[in-house]
Amino acid sequence: MDIFLTLFINGLSEGALIFLVSSGLAIILGLMGVVNFAHGALFVWGGYAYVWIYQMTNSFILGILAAMLIVFILGIIFEKFFVSRLYGNAPAQILITLGLNIVFIEIIRLIWGNTPIAIKKPDFISGTTIINGVTISHYRILLIIIGISVLIIVNYILKNSKTGMVIRAGVQRSDMVQALGINIRLYFTIVFAAGAALAGLGGALYAPLAGNVISTAGANNQILAFIAIVIGGLGNFSGTAKASFLLGLMNAFVAWFIPSFAVVTNVLVMAIVLAFKPEGLFSEGRKSILRLAVKK
Amino acid sequence: MASILKVENLNSYIGQYTILQGVDIEVKKGEAIAILGRNGAGKSTLLKTIMGLVNTRSGSILLGEDSLVGIPTYDIANKGIGYVPEDYGVFDYLTIAENLKLAIRNDTKDGDDRIAKVYDIFPDLRKASERMARTLSGGQRQMLSISRALVNDNKIILIDEPSKGLAPVVIETLAVALKEISKESTILLVEQNFSLACAIASRYYIINEGRTVVNGKIEDLIQDTQLQATHLGI
Numbered sequence: 001m002d003i004f005l006t007l008f009i010n011g012l013s014e015g016a017l018i019f020l021v022s023s024g025l026a027i028i029l030g031l032m033g034v035v036n037f038a039h040g041a042l043f044v045w046g047g048y049a050y051v052w053i054y055q056m057t058n059s060f061i062l063g064i065l066a067a068m069l070i071v072f073i074l075g076i077i078f079e080k081f082f083v084s085r086l087y088g089n090a091p092a093q094i095l096i097t098l099g100l101n102i103v104f105i106e107i108i109r110l111i112w113g114n115t116p117i118a119i120k121k122p123d124f125i126s127g128t129t130i131i132n133g134v135t136i137s138h139y140r141i142l143l144i145i146i147g148i149s150v151l152i153i154v155n156y157i158l159k160n161s162k163t164g165m166v167i168r169a170g171v172q173r174s175d176m177v178q179a180l181g182i183n184i185r186l187y188f189t190i191v192f193a194a195g196a197a198l199a200g201l202g203g204a205l206y207a208p209l210a211g212n213v214i215s216t217a218g219a220n221n222q223i224l225a226f227i228a229i230v231i232g233g234l235g236n237f238s239g240t241a242k243a244s245f246l247l248g249l250m251n252a253f254v255a256w257f258i259p260s261f262a263v264v265t266n267v268l269v270m271a272i273v274l275a276f277k278p279e280g281l282f283s284e285g286r287k288s289i290l291r292l293a294v295k296k
Numbered sequence: 297m298a299s300i301l302k303v304e305n306l307n308s309y310i311g312q313y314t315i316l317q318g319v320d321i322e323v324k325k326g327e328a329i330a331i332l333g334r335n336g337a338g339k340s341t342l343l344k345t346i347m348g349l350v351n352t353r354s355g356s357i358l359l360g361e362d363s364l365v366g367i368p369t370y371d372i373a374n375k376g377i378g379y380v381p382e383d384y385g386v387f388d389y390l391t392i393a394e395n396l397k398l399a400i401r402n403d404t405k406d407g408d409d410r411i412a413k414v415y416d417i418f419p420d421l422r423k424a425s426e427r428m429a430r431t432l433s434g435g436q437r438q439m440l441s442i443s444r445a446l447v448n449d450n451k452i453i454l455i456d457e458p459s460k461g462l463a464p465v466v467i468e469t470l471a472v473a474l475k476e477i478s479k480e481s482t483i484l485l486v487e488q489n490f491s492l493a494c495a496i497a498s499r500y501y502i503i504n505e506g507r508t509v510v511n512g513k514i515e516d517l518i519q520d521t522q523l524q525a526t527h528l529g530i
Contacts, residue, residue: 162397162398165390165394165397165398166398168387168389168390169387169389169390169395169398171389172387172388172389173385173387175349175369175385176381176385176387177398178349178368178369178370178373179347179349179369179370179373179379179381179385180370180373180398180399180401180444181370181373181374181401181448182370182398183368183370184370
């Protein structure tokens with residue numbers, strides 16, 4: 001029983017991390033129809049930015065905020081100079097974001113080198129607590145709290161704020177949003193950058209968990225994020241959240257009981273979903289990829 | 297009376313096709329003007345060109361003293377133009393109340409009062425205010441689309457074929473509402489339904505093959521069956 005609880009907490013925290021990366025992808029895909037293959041690079045930039053600032057200031061909070069800010073700015077650059085020229089042209093978007101991914105990973109290697117940089121969890125959150133024989137990592141609890149907080153905040157923004165309304169309206173009719181006097185392009189830029197910042201947050205939180213940061217870390221996390229958005233329903237925010245936590249839990253349990261199946265299971269589930277429910281496991285019947293599942 | 301909207305020798309294009317090739321219209325404050333013409337004449341394109349949704353090749357569009365040529369659609373709207381497209385343009389995944397709220401511009405201070413007022417004009421919308429727009433009938437969608445143009449103090453409202461695809465009984469309700477709205481607003485109305493256009497507008501312009509060919513008072517057009525037959529196919 002103890003091991004089940006430990007695996008459950010580990011799975012939830014893995015799911016929270018996957019969600020932080022996939023939520024940005026889902027928002028960018030949901031509003032703008034952009035499949036962003038540069039998300040992995042943004043994730044890694046978040047990790048390196050965190051390590052850079054954390055080593056300078058020894059402040060976990062500053063490191064996290066700086067990582068989000070730096071990746072937010074990168075998101076603005078990506079959208080303004082590259083992606084904004086290619087709305088509606090999916091093949092070109094894929095090519096350019098793949099190119100950006102390669103270029104920005106190489107820039108990391110130029111600046112920080114090719115070898116992993118070790119990073120410890122901050123002291124205040126590095127401990128564990130044992131309750132009834134179950135070992136609970138404080139850092140993993142923090143990941144779960146941040147993941148759920150992001151889910152609640154983003155959901156609230158999408159449902160209740162003017163920004164959320166613009167996003168939901170812009171998904172369907174960006175021309176009509178403009179005809180109401182709203183600069184939808186500005187919202188596109190902000191949403192892309194916000195999605196990027198979430199990837200940055202994921203990267204920043206992942207580095208202390210992994211114990212190091214390395215330029216290749218983005219690839220695996222990006223694949224997991226894509227699996228989550230396919231299972232959740234492309235562009236479906238709440239579906240992506242459910243899928244992320246499901247993947248996290250599945251990873252934890254499969255990796256414990258059948259370790260060699262851990263990676264295979266994710267891809268297998270994605271393949272089954274694509275074959276039998278291509279609109280996504282949590283899509284509630286909507287088939288379009290351009291729908292954020294925000295129910296009132 | 298000062299003109300609110302003045303379009304001179306307007307030429308516009310979509311892709312490689314020139315659609316408008318010499319449109320001249322003038323709308324004065326408080327007027328309701330009908331743009332008439334056969335299918336494909338360029339009536340809807342005229343409204344889209346004014347809104348910046350279709351590219352202008354040459355000519356001028358003045359809202360008061362301000363040129364609208366070459367500026368983004370959201371800037372054009374913010375100068376005080378309400379637009380009701382022919383496909384309604386309502387946002388399916390927003391409620392009626394949200395559709396209206398989103399339409400309130402930053403410079404509109406009495407947005408809530410204005411929403412209450414449009415609910416008085418279209419009581420059906422008040423009853424269904426928390427319903428998602430995707431569940432509405434064609435008539436309700438049209439009411440919502442028109443209402444969005446009324447929640448701001450617009451200098452002019454461009455309305456594109458409000459009767460399109462609607463049942464005769466709904467068109468009658470709409471005609472009454474539009475007549476009421478025209479008492480307080482300046483309207484540029486594109487309409488295929490001749491009787492609806494006549495019920496609302498005081499003057500008309502006929503567009504044929506992208507050019508304004510005739511204009512005058514609507515009561516003269518009602519009498520001139522020859523003109524109706526030539527340009528409107530009635």
